Amino acid sequence: MSPIILYNHDASPPCCLVRLVAGVIGVDIKKVDVRDIENGMKNPEILKKNPQHTVPTIDDNGLVIAESRAIAMYLVSKYAKTGSLYPADLQKRVLVDQRLFFDQDLYNRILAVCAPLFYGKPVPQSDADKMKDGLDTLSRMLDGKQWLAGDNVTLADYAVAVSLATLEYNPEFAIDAAKHPNITQWISRLEESSPMYREHIEQFFETVRKTAEEEKKKAQQK
Ligand SMILES: N[C@@H](CCC(=O)N[C@@H](CS)C(=O)NCC(=O)O)C(=O)O
Known part of the structure; x- marks a missing residue:
């Protein structure tokens, strides 16, 4: 299993949410910093992964997810030791x-x-x-x-x-x-x-x- 890749920009609020949630539940992520936020997600290879061309995007061993809140729900559902941040009930x-x-x-x-x-x-x-x-x-x-x-x-x-x-x-x-x-x-x-x-x-x-x-x-x- 490779670490989860996060296409990231440090000044992006939705990226902050993903980093924060990963940090709190203790899951390792490998940041790939996208410096030019307007154009950096628009090359054909990335657009195939995320047609929305937004950061944050994660790639968890081939499963690609965009939208910070969806990423946060996924990370907690899959990796958190307890369900309290996103309850199963x-x-x-x-x-x-x-x-x-x-x-x-x-x-x-x-x-x-x-x-x-x-x-x-x-x-x-x-x-x-x-x-x-x-x-x-x-x-x-x-x-x-x-x-x-x-x-x-x-x-x-x-x-x-x-x-x-x-x-x-x-x-x-x-x-x-x-x-x-x-x-x-x-x-x-x-x-x-x-x-x-x-x-x-x-x-x-x-x-x-x-x-x-x-x-x-x-x-x-x-
Ligand atoms: N609703 C999205 C918003 C993501 C978003 O708009 N990200 C900005 C950076 S903060 C972005 O990637 N902008 C570049 C673009 O839209 O091409 C989320 O929560 O992930």
Whole structure:
């Protein structure tokens, strides 16, 4: 058995989710860093593997999977020692699934307030409003709850936390603890839940800050 290959970019939030989950469950991955994120996944050989030409993509001994949340579900289902991150019980699992689908939408809203930075453009008010509406929804989901789906940390918590970490690209939209205490308290709980989580998320924050600075400079030079 060869190690699992991860087509990766360190500044990519969905890649961060895969690295984080692999780290927490203790599965070895071999990173293949795709430096040019726009073009690097577009050669014919890679396109045959992943027509979406996105990172993250994994290749587990010939089984190729794209989409970070699908990869995370697969890794936990196949390699985790316990099922708590993605429970086998259908009634518990569907709650995690629901939040993971919610996260895809939330991530797109977050991306819409971060991506303009790469082009030196302002954030349209409608996108800012949609993102804030997403945070309000998340805050309601966490009302009176420790975790997003059930009584313990699940993939849903990790996925949404990584989406929120993406806001570091545009700190103007950082979570306001006074407005969203449910969210900031839940983030603190996650940080306390596992040293591996903390390690990955801190590394990601650092990479994002560095990348955001570089992109800002590039946009100013255009
Ligand atoms: N929904 C996908 C999104 C993946 C995605 O958009 N990845 C970006 C990098 S963060 C990418 O590969 N962009 C290059 C492209 O789309 O060609 C996931 O969660 O894996």
